[in-house]
Amino acid sequence: WxxxxxxxxxxxxxxxxxxxxxxxxxxxxxxxxxxxxxxxxxxxxxxxxxxxxxxxxxxxxxxxxxxxxxxxxxxxxxxxxxxxxxxxxxxxxxxxxxxxxxxxxxxxxxxxxxxxxxxxxxxxxxxxxxxxxxxxxxxxxxxxxxxxxxxxxxxxxxxxxxxxxxxxxxxxxxxxxxxxxxxxxxxxxxxxxxxxxxxxxxxxxxxxxxxxxxxxxxxxxxxxxxxxxxxxxxxxxxxxxxxxxYPQRIRRLNIFSASKTEVQPIDRFVVEEYLLDVLFFLNGCRKECAACMVGLPVPFRYEYLMAETIFSQLLLLPQPPFKPMYYTLVIIDLCKSLPGAFPAVVAGAVRALFDRISELDMECRTRLILWFSHHLSNFQFIWPWEEWAYVLELPKWAPQRVFVQEVLDREVRLSYWDKVKQSIESTPALEELLPPKGGPDFRYEDELSTEVNGMVKGRKTARDVIIWVEESVIPVNGALRVVVQTLLDIGSKSFTHLITVLERYGQVIAKICPNEETQIMLISEVASFWKNSAQTTAITIDRMMGYRLISNLAIVKWVFSQSNLDLFHTSDRLWEILRNALNKTYNRISDLRKEIINLKKNVVKAEKAKAELDAAETKLMLVDGEPVVGENPARMKRLKSNAATTKDDELSIRESLESKQALFARALEENQALFMSLYKNFRDVLMERLDDAFMDMDKENYTTSEKQEWCLSTLGYVKAFSRQYASEIWPHMDKLEEEIVHPLFKKA
Structure with missing residues (x-):
């Protein structure tokens, strides 16, 4: 039944x-x-x-x-x-x-x-x-x-x-x-x-x-x-x-022409309701979800409407109802369920969104790049790339060219360079947009580097290496680069090698990079060493931040350093590193919040156990017609045991709660400093170019100069970060408005 x-x-x-x-x-x-x-x-x-x-x-x-x-x-x-x-x-x-x-x-x-x-x-x-x-x-x-x-x-x-x-x-x-x-x-x-x-x-x-x-x-x-x-x-x-x-249920994306989704206006709404309900309630079983989406109780075809609805959820701002990966998997399953219809509809949606990529929000562009590269990786990277060969004639900063470049970069991450190159054989000129094939760029083969290598391979302790650094390396100008690059070279063989080096010799890096200035130099060395791999650069910096070898403030300052500014509109490389730093900071605070809530619950539980015991001990009972203090022996024994157990734990819980609250207070201070630094840097770099950029606009032909595209991209990331971390930014809004936000910045 x-x-x-x-x-x-x-x-x-x-x-x-x-x-x-x-x-x-x-x-x-x-x-x-x-x-x-x-x-x-x-x-x-x-x-x-x-x-x-x-x-x-x-x-x-x-x-x-x-x-x-x-x-x-x-x-x-x-x-x-x-x-x-x-x-x-x-x-x-x-x-x-x-x-x-x-x-x-x-x-x-x-x-x-x-x-x-x-x-x-x-x-x-x-x-x-x-x-x-x-x-x-x-x-x-x-x-x-x-x-x-x-x-x-x-x-x-x-x-x-x-x-x-x-x-x-x-x-x-x-x-x-x-x-x-x-x-x-x-x-x-x-x-x-x-x-x-x-x-x-x-x-x-x-x-x-x-x-x-x-x-x-x-x-x-x-x-x-x-x-x-x-x-x-x-x-x-x-x-x-x-x-x-109370977010809007859907912000409708009109990807296709009206003729493709030609149903009565109210029927469109009802089908959207069906699709959104199925996506919501069957989010834990994607195959069942795809099967239900294909078999809705309507007498007309709705593949185009289905694609529009899914993409509207995938690209919903400030964030989709579920993780983007869920929608990726649903689209894959729908393509397999309707092989004769849905793949062509998805391809049409991609073409339509690509044509309007310059109008898309920066966060939506990033999501679209991540989705499309992952989608292609599930279908042998097959795509008619010759349709987009014209992007090579566009400037390096043109949104469509950047989109193709970033998709190819993400494909290489999901597969390997030769496989992706093979997938664009029909348009070999696009190889220009592939990321470099090479591995790490190790530039030091001198005596110091050889010594560091020998010490690591000889399993010397971090303390031994630090003593050697203090005696032999520090007096030599620029030796920080030699030590860091050598350690990175040893860790370059695999992710496991990197983690081992950071765990074993992280103290050495911390010793030679004790402050923000040297940490910025450290990040520069990582970026230089892994200049041929945006993915490994991001992973290495993220791991170093995890081991507290690099601060989030150092990452912000490095991203906005003069040498990086010209990359803001031509690559996602820097923004990925900045996103990772903000996410890690946000996750630390979220984890501390959850831990504090759980500890408070345990304290309340201990207090409740003691209160129950006290109440039971003072309660009067009649035994053989005589009043006796206390409850029945079995319940008293259980209450005493429970109270004794929770009492033993209560002290350690309270101590843990105090330490977590102290860490949380410090994390909030660091968070405020992070966002103040982030918006100050955004303001400073934008103020230099905003006025000039919008004066350069060709209002008759609606063409965009490189400077204006740089401003549009950078402002797009300001909006994206502000939306994503709004709940963390609101507590600091008064200070931000008072000290940082310029009227021109607001207007833009």
Whole structure:
């Protein structure tokens, strides 16, 4: 029976390979009515397979005819989940489920409208300047979206049964849209409102939502409709927090021409809802996800719409709902599931995005490069590179040329140089954009280098090497380079060799690079030694930061050093190193936060155990008619044992908590210094070029000079870093605005 519920609506063996909805519902109903105590599984399926909600709603409608008490319990559970869903931003699916239950005569239409009106009232209050907090418009928009997104599933029934009440809701939504803060371009809420209006004019008819309840209309009309109550509303402040908690469900990417995705506006919305729900609820099993995406219950083809929806999630800012790798794997599985259709659609999407690469945000460009290189690595690196051969005629800083260059670099990382070269044989000229083939660039074969090599191979201790450095190397000018390059050369054979050298002789490097200035020199030596491998450069610097041989401030200063500025717009190499440094700093703080929370929980647990013991010891009991202090012996023994165990741990936990809090305080100070340094360096390098760059713009032909492209790229990275680390930057915003942010910088 579980399989019948799970596979309802699919062309599966459980249903003899047919997809007749009536046969499926009849078979499923026959099984479920005998397993009524398992109704929670039915609810779980409706929550996690929301594209099948019309089928589950009809099934519950039929159950309502035979067992009203069971359906009441289902509604009570749904009511509770509605409140929980509101608190954690998942109310949309619960509301769609209730709408479908209304169609199956399980929920009273007027009761559903009360839920709509409560959310509508809350949304209107939020954006009211006098009574509310317009900064939280993101939450208000989310509520309106929840209401509108229910209507394709039940608008027809609501208009038929309670026309005046649903009209009141529509008027209220129109009034809300008139008072909310408007964007220059039509946003998701306005777009959805337009689609719902078109649906209303079309008598609420659409192809993409199955209506199996109509097959049982004569039976369902005899069922008793139940009332539901509206959830309570949470309250909060700050626009940034609101946008984090209530992000737009989708920022639509119109990659293809309208003719490719030619469906009714509301059908497009419904299919997007199906696809987003499947991506969300089946994120742990990508093959099942791809299978569900291919088999949606709609009568038209939607491969182009599917590609647009996936790419809109992959490139969503500030970050996608799931790790980019998830979308990469789903696209691969879809290409394998639909070999005759989907690969060509994906290729078309890549071409369209490539044509507009200069318009893409820098973060989106980076994600697209990482996705495309990984995707090609799963399909033998096959691509018609001759189509893009013209990029060689473009300047080195042209976005399209940089894109091809970075894709090839990432492909080499995922495979090897000769294999990637072979993949571009049809366009051999593109070899110019491949990264250099060579390995490390070791420039020292002198006596000092030979001595260092001998000491390392002779397994001398770090202390012995430090003494030798102090006596023999430091007096020799420039010997730091010799020692560092020799150690890097020894560690260049593999990643394991590098880790071994850093663990064994990290103290030597720390001794000769004790301050920021020498650490910047150390980074320069690493970059010089691995100039032919951006990947190994990034890994080595990242590992050195992990062993605290290099500070994040040194990395920031090195990235913005004069010798690197001209690479900002021609390569991702420097930005990758900077991203790694910021990520490592952010992760340290996140880890400390989690550890402190867990330690505090353990302290509370110890205090609770002691309090329980104290309460039990002072409690009076009657034994043989006489009052006796204390609980029954068995419970007292357990409480004493628990209290003794937690008491032993409590002292060490408190000490650990104090040390972690001290580390956390220091980490926050370092974090502030890091972002102050980052934005100060961004400001300094941009101030030199911003004015001139925008004076150079050819406004008639819309051409971009190199200086302007440099500014656009650099500003793009300012935006990308600011978005990604906004939660860490906000606490320092006042200081940043006071000391660093220049009006011209803000304007740009």
């Amino acid at each position: 579980r399989s019948l519920i799970l596979r309802i609506g699919e062309k599966s063996p459980e249903y003899g390979g047919t997809i007749d909805h009536k046969d499926h519902i009849d078979a499923c109903f026959g099984a479920v009515r005998r397993e009524l105590e398992h109704s929670t599984f039915l609810l779980q399926c409706s929550e996690q397979l929301p594209h099948k909600i019309p089928l589950y709603g009809t099934l519950i409608g039929l159950l309502n005819l035979e067992n009203e008490d069971l359906v009441k319990k289902i509604l009570e559970t749904t009511q509770k989940s509605l409140q929980d869903a509101l608190d954690c931003n998942k109310i949309r699916i619960s509301m769609r489920f209730l709408t479908v239950l209304m169609c199956s005569k399980v929920v009273q239409p007027s009761s559903l409208v009360v839920v709509f009106e409560t959310l509508l009232s809350c949304a209107a209050t939020i954006v009211d300047d006098e009574k509310g907090n317009p900064s939280w418009q993101a939450r208000a928009d989310f509520y309106i979206t929840c209401i509108l997104s229910c209507l394709p599933w039940g608008g027809s029934e609501l208009v038929e049964q309670i026309p005046e009440e649903i009209e009141r809701v529509m008027v209220g939504i129109e009034a809300y849209l008139s008072i909310r803060f408007e964007n220059i371009n039509q946003d998701f809420v306005e777009d959805l409102w337009g689609r719902i209006q078109d649906l209303s004019k079309n008598s609420w008819k659409l192809e993409s939502v199955p209506r199996p309840h109509l097959l049982y209309e004569a039976q369902l009309v005899a069922g008793k409709s139940h009332a539901i109550s509206c959830p309570e509303q949470p309250f909060g402040r700050q626009k940034h927090e609101a946008e984090l908690k």
